Amino acid sequence: MTLQRRILIFAVSLAVLTAVGLIAVLRASSAAHEKDRTRADGPRTDRGDVSLAPDAGGRRIVFRNMAWGPHRDELATVAADAPERARTVSGVSCLRFHAAGGTGICLQADRSGVQDGYRAVVLDARLKEVSARPLAGIPTRARVSPDGHLAAWTVFVGGDSYAGTDFSTRTSVLDLRTGRFDASLEDFTIHKDGKPYRSADVNFWGVTFAADERTFYATMATGGRTHLVRGDLAGRTVTTLRENVECPSLSPDGTRVVFKKRVAGLPAEAPWRLHVLDLASGAETPLAEERSVDDQVVWTDRGTVVYSLPGDFGADLYAVPADGSGAPARLMDSALAPAFLG
Known part of the structure; x- marks a missing residue:
């Protein structure tokens, strides 16, 4: 060489x-x-046990962690009275999430097949998978009934925004006690304005359950308008109650719903203001949050509601009194889809 x-x-x-x-x-x-x-731009995260059990360590929040870093999108928990403290992260990732009564519903990406998709996963109190079902579209809403026996979810199957009119949704309900699965609320009998109603353009989204675990409320859209509906799972019926109500969330005492309402004169891409409806009297109360909220709000208790708004890392959580008083206050940075437990 x-x-x-x-x-x-x-x-x-x-x-x-x-x-x-x-x-x-x-x-x-x-x-x-x-x-x-992760340390500089958001709260500190520590890997540990996250429980959905009602009596596990006092009142706390379980939510989707949006902080930038290796634990982004994972379910995390903090004490409800100290939301700014370090988060315990679980290793379980969800795009949409809700929990109650020791049961969680996690809508997540599914990359196990030839093509990426989505699935709805029922979680037990230790975040272990109980069952799973494939989703027909992009996850957008999820709810569990107060005692943890029912789960509902909504996906976009055409379009991807509630702000316009060119979208289609599919909302499903699963009874965890019997295994009964209603794949689409569109199969229910509709009573609109006191008469049977059928239309090819009907869409449902944003289910919220009553304590009897038979009654639910949701949004129904048809003919370019949205309606609050009351549903009966046993009878497989829905009945319209009021126009211009979207993404209702029933109060803990079952007497009110907080919802987003389209307000004339606001921009088409940000048309909503939060209101509370008294179901008995029909009185509406606008809340102090003046920004457009595209979320299904949750109640922390009888007097306060929590919702998400866009933030630096996807979403932040805010709280506002449910009686129209006060002012909105930031609750948590880099968080989404909270469930208040305990």
Whole structure:
């Protein structure tokens, strides 16, 4: 082998070793930067046990963690009276989530097949998978009944925004006691304005359950209008109650619903204001939040509701009194889909 060839081989080997070393340094730097970003840009997260049990460690919030870093999208928990503290993350990822009565419903991406899809996963109190069903579209809403026996979810099957009119949804309800599965509320008998009603353009979304676990409320859209409906799972019927009500959420005492209402004069892409409806009197109360909220609000108790608004890392949570008084207050950064438990 000539001296010139030896020099060439040495130079090539040195270049390869240098490149390998540089890649290792860059990867280590990137990992450290990722860890630093988690600390600098959001709350600290620690891996641990997350429980949905009603009596597990006092009142707390379980939610989708939106903080940037390796635990983004995982279910996390904090004490309800200290939401700014470090989060315990679970390792279970959800795009939409809700829980009650020791049961959770997790709408998540499914990458197990040839093509990516989505599925609805029922979780027990320890976040273990109980059952799962494939979803027909993009996850958007999820709810569990107060005692944890019923789960509902909504997906977009055409279009991807409630702000316009060019979309289609499918809402399903699963009874965890009997296994009965209603794949679409569109199969229920509809009573509109006191008469039977059928139309090809009917859409449902935003189910919220009453304590009797038979009655539910939801949004029905048809003919370019939205309606609050009351549903009967046993009778498989829905009845319209009021126009211009979207994404209702029933209060803990079952007397009111908080909802988003389209208000004339607001931008088409941000048309909603939060209101509370007294179901007995029909009185509506606008809440103090003046920004457009595209969310299915949750109640923390009889007097306060919590909702998401866009934030630096996807979404932040805010709270506002349910009687129209006060002012909105930021509850948590980088969080979405909260469930208040305990």
